[in-house]
């Protein structure tokens with residue numbers, strides 16, 4: 001198996017050894033001296049070290065083979081930290097309208113906050129956090145656990161990579177995804193969050209009360225009863241009030 005060719009379907013991919021990018025941004029490389037895969041990952045983005053593929057690829061001192069933003073590759077260890085330093089509330093007062101005026105996929109660290117209850121400190125557009133927190137509080141009342149988030153903000157570089165790698169059924173056309181404004185979340189692809197799962201069913205029925213929605217065009221079946229090839233049980237969007 002060649003590192004970088006692994007097709008995971010989620011950000012975490014079962015990896016648990018977490019790091020966060022520091023303000024000195026680091027590119028994700030195909031190999032330690034090779035092409036850049038993604039270069040626009042903002043500060044405080046979570047990165048998972050992948051020791052199995054690191055060994056397979058041949059360990060290089062000072063470099064980690066990692067998984068981040070749904071892509072894998074090599075990063076310099078020196079720019080990764082063990083903790084996130086991202087803000088966890090919208091202290092800069094960003095509005096949804098202001099975020100939408102930023103070109104898709106180019107949100108900077110200042111536009112983003114970490115989801116406080118998420119162990120991965122996943123980054124999301126600052127104005128979307130208050131309503132996501134309300135949704136999480138209601139979810140907790142129902143299920144006695146926090147809402148899980150796999151991925152939220154996605155950069156243009158990442159979206160381009162995913163579109164080329166996974167294709168249009170999985171990734172939106174670059175420049176059009178609400179992930180590019182940090183106003184969409186993907187929950188994990190586990191049974192409970194699938195179309196038949198209790199978490200999905202509850203979120204589908206209730207998230208709109210907190211201005212988060214699951215779109216009709218992502219449902220399992222189309223209006224004519226046929227299977228929807230674009231179905232995604234895991235994708236929710238922040239639509240504001």
Ligand SMILES: [Zn+2]
Pocket residue numbers: 179184185186234235236
């Ligand atoms: Zn999504």
